Amino acid sequence: MPQTPKHFVRVEDEEGAAVAGTVRASLGRMRAGQPLRTGTLTLIPLLPETPEDERHTGYLPLETAVREQALHVTEQPHETVPELQAASSAEAPVIMICGEQVVGGLQNRVLNTTILVAAHSTLDVPVTCVEAGRWHGHRGGYNVAQAAMPSGAPEMADERAFATEEIAYASLRKSHASYVARSLSSGGGYSSDQGAVWNEVAEKLESTGSRSATHAMRAMYSSPARSSRLTEMSEALKRPEGALGFVALVGGKPAGAEIFTDPALAEAYWPKLARTYALDALDTPSAEATDESAESAQAEAKLLADALNAEIEVYVSPGLGADVRLHSAAISGAGLVNDGALVHLSLFAEEQPNSAVESGAAQG
Numbered sequence: 001m002p003q004t005p006k007h008f009v010r011v012e013d014e015e016g017a018a019v020a021g022t023v024r025a026s027l028g029r030m031r032a033g034q035p036l037r038t039g040t041l042t043l044i045p046l047l048p049e050t051p052e053d054e055r056h057t058g059y060l061p062l063e064t065a066v067r068e069q070a071l072h073v074t075e076q077p078h079e080t081v082p083e084l085q086a087a088s089s090a091e092a093p094v095i096m097i098c099g100e101q102v103v104g105g106l107q108n109r110v111l112n113t114t115i116l117v118a119a120h121s122t123l124d125v126p127v128t129c130v131e132a133g134r135w136h137g138h139r140g141g142y143n144v145a146q147a148a149m150p151s152g153a154p155e156m157a158d159e160r161a162f163a164t165e166e167i168a169y170a171s172l173r174k175s176h177a178s179y180v181a182r183s184l185s186s187g188g189g190y191s192s193d194q195g196a197v198w199n200e201v202a203e204k205l206e207s208t209g210s211r212s213a214t215h216a217m218r219a220m221y222s223s224p225a226r227s228s229r230l231t232e233m234s235e236a237l238k239r240p241e242g243a244l245g246f247v248a249l250v251g252g253k254p255a256g257a258e259i260f261t262d263p264a265l266a267e268a269y270w271p272k273l274a275r276t277y278a279l280d281a282l283d284t285p286s287a288e289a290t291d292e293s294a295e296s297a298q299a300e301a302k303l304l305a306d307a308l309n310a311e312i313e314v315y316v317s318p319g320l321g322a323d324v325r326l327h328s329a330a331i332s333g334a335g336l337v338n339d340g341a342l343v344h345l346s347l348f349a350e351e352q353p354n355s356a357v358e359s360g361a362a363q364g
Contacts, residue, residue, distance in 0.1 A: 009315065009316045010184075010313060010314065010315050011314040011315060011316060011322055012314070015314075015322075016313075016314040016322075019312075019314045019322045019324060019337045020312040020314060020324070022337050022340060022341065022342055023312055023324055023326075023335065023337060023342055023345065024308055024312075026053075026259065026261055026341075026342040026345070027259070027304055027307050027308050027345075028308065029048060029049045029050075029053045030046040030047065030048065030049070030244070030245075030259065030304065031046070031047050031048075031049055032044050032045070032046065032047075032247075032297060032300050032301075033045030033046070033047050033240055033243060034240070035296045036236065036237050036238075036240075037236075038232070038233045038236035038237060038278075039233065039281055039282075040250060040251045040252075040281045040284040040285070041233060041237070041248065041249070041250055041277055041278055041281035042248070042249040042252075042296055043237050043246040043247070043248055043249075043274060043277070044246055044247040044248075044249070044296055044297075044299075044300045045239070045240045045243035045245075045246050046243060046244055046245045046246055046247065046257070046259060047240075047242050047243055047244065048242070048244055048261075053261070054244070054261060054262070054263055055261040055262050055341040055342075056262060056263070056264065057093075057262045057264075057265070057339075057341070057343070058092045059092060059093050059094065059095045059116065059262065059265060059343070060090055060092055060093070060094045060095065061094075061095060061265065061268040061269065062094060062095065062096045062097070062100060062164055063164040063268070064268065065088070065090055065094040066162075066163060066164050068090075069089075070088065070089055070090035070091075070094070071086060071087065071088045071089070071090055071094045071117065072086070072087050072161055073085070073086050073102050073125070073161065073162040074087070074105065074160045074161045074162065075105045075106055075160040076124070079106055079160075081107065081109075081127075081129050081135070081194065082126060082127060082128065082129075082191065082192075082194070083124055083125065083126055083127065084102070084105070084109060084124075084125045084127050084162070085122060085123070085124060085125065086115075086117050086122070086123045086125050087121075087122040087123075088117045088118070088119060088120060088121055088122070088123075089120060090119055090120070091119055091120075092119055093116045093117060093118055093119055093319075093320055093338075094116070094117040095114070095115070095116055095117075095265065095336075095343065095344070096111050096114065096115045096116075096117065096125065097111065097114050097167060097269060097273075097344060098111055098112065098113050098114045098173065098176075098177060098334055098344075098346060099111060099167050099168040099172070099173035099176060099177075099276070099346075100164065100167050100168075100272075101130065101164070101165045101166055101167060101168060101217070101218070102127075102162035102163065102164055102165070103162060103163055103164075103165045103218060104160075104161060104162040104163055105160050105161065105162050106134065106135050106160070107129045107131045107133075107134055107135050107214075108129070108130050108131040108165075108216055108217065108218060109127035109128060109129055109130065109162075110127060110128055110130050110167075110168045110176065110217075111125065111126075111127055112126040112127055112128055112176070112180050112190045112191070112192050113126065113180060113190050113317070113318070113323055113334060113336075114323075114334070114335060114336040114343065114344050114346075115317065115318055115319040115336070116317070116319045116320040116321050116336060116338055116343060117319050117320075118319065118320055123318065123319055124318070125318065126189070126190035126191065126192075126318060128176060128192040128194055128197050129194060129197070129198070130168065130172075130197065130198075130201055130216065130217035130218075131212075131214050131215060131216040131217065131218075132198045132201070132202070132214065132215040133213065133214030133215050133216075134214040134216075165218060166218060166221045166272065166275065166276075167272045167273060167275070167276050168217065168276065169204070169217075169220070169276050169277075169279040169280055170248070170250075170255055170256055170276040170277045170279070170280050170348075171200075171204075171280050172197070172200055172201070172204070172217075173276060173346065173348070174256065174332070174348035175196070175197075175200060176192055176197060177332065177333070177334045177346065177348065178332055179191075179192040179193040179196060179197070180192050180334070181313075181325045181327065181332070181334065184313070184315055184323075184325065185313070185325075190318060190323075198215070201215065201217045202215055204217075204220060205217075205219060205220055207283065208220045208223075208226065208282075208283060209223075210223050210226070211223070220279065221275075221279065226279075226282060229282060230275055230278055230279065230282070233274075233275075233278040233281070233282075234271055234274060234275055234278065237274045237278070238270075238271075239266065239267060239270040239271075242263065243266060243270070244259060244260050244261060244262075244263060244266045245257060245258045245259035245260055245266055245270075245345075246258060246270075246273075246274070247299070247300040247303055247304070248274075248277040249296060249299055250277060250280055250281045250284050251281070251284040251285070252299075253299070253349070254299045254300075254302065254303045254349040255277055255280070255348070255349055256277070256303075256346065256347050256348040256349060257303055257304070257307075257345075257346070257347040258270075258273045258344070258345070258346055258347075259335075259342065259344070259345045259347070260342070260343070260344055260345075261341050261342045261343070262343070265343075265344070269344075303331065303347065303349055306328060306330040306331040306349075307326060307331055307333060307347050309328065310326040310327060310328040310330075310331050310332075310333070311326070311327055311328060312324055312325070312326050313325045313327075314337075317336060320338050321336050321337055321338030321339070321343065322336070322337045322338070323335075323336060324336065324337055324345070326345075326347065328350075329350065330349070330350055331347055331348065331349060331350055332347075332348050332350060333345060333346055333347040333348060334346055
């Protein structure tokens, strides 16, 4: 009888409870900063209660590791859509965020979960395609990964290699995380629903008027008008000193949150993660927005309270540490804990029936 891969295994008992406790403790030690607003998007910075709540890990962000050629993401020797290979020569672990996009190879992909690649190791990485075309297309020697690299970056000799780019937009990351959570709970491992992701990307491309011959998600970030607006929004939403993450409101409604405990990782990932909510906010009517600080504070407090009260499932991660999944009627989330500290956590607000919203408002 075939053995279940170790990273499909749910962690329970004392070990699982300790990991869940780490997540809840980190959530409980966050305080809100002054909201940042632009258009229909509000970011409420999350600050640690004390400097002791920070953890300086030395982990390398994926973009840094790829730029410095300390980590190479490539197609598997026998190419397959749902899995890539990450080979690290770095002296420190490299973090790859759930939903982070790598472009190039045979098709652009996004990471299925947050993974910590150990120093000097090679790891199989579960991914989902966000470019429905190109796999069987003739590339004609054009290296998509090289084209996406910053000016002055070293050339990539391997045509099957990948560069880093935008993280998937927030609403896609939410559904993508739910597909992976469903697969984990049923014993299927870190798999997603490829067909559903392709459908969501296709609908978003159409609704945003973005054009891509290969139906690539990256097109909705790169069209001139949208790219310019995203840049403007990013400039208005810069990370305040000390912030370890943020709660995002789109059109005045809680959308999600991103939390780290390492300020260096928060600094590195803040712009990209903010843009994932900004892209959704571009398509939210201005009439739905609210600028009321009191309402923003209530939304932030409720989202974190919902996360504290959510059920937490813990799984063995494909890389270092433990993968965590949060879920309740009000919230879902996914993240990573390693060495007794929260590395990264994404939270997503779930749509509430009107009756539930009204009941919560009456209780408040």
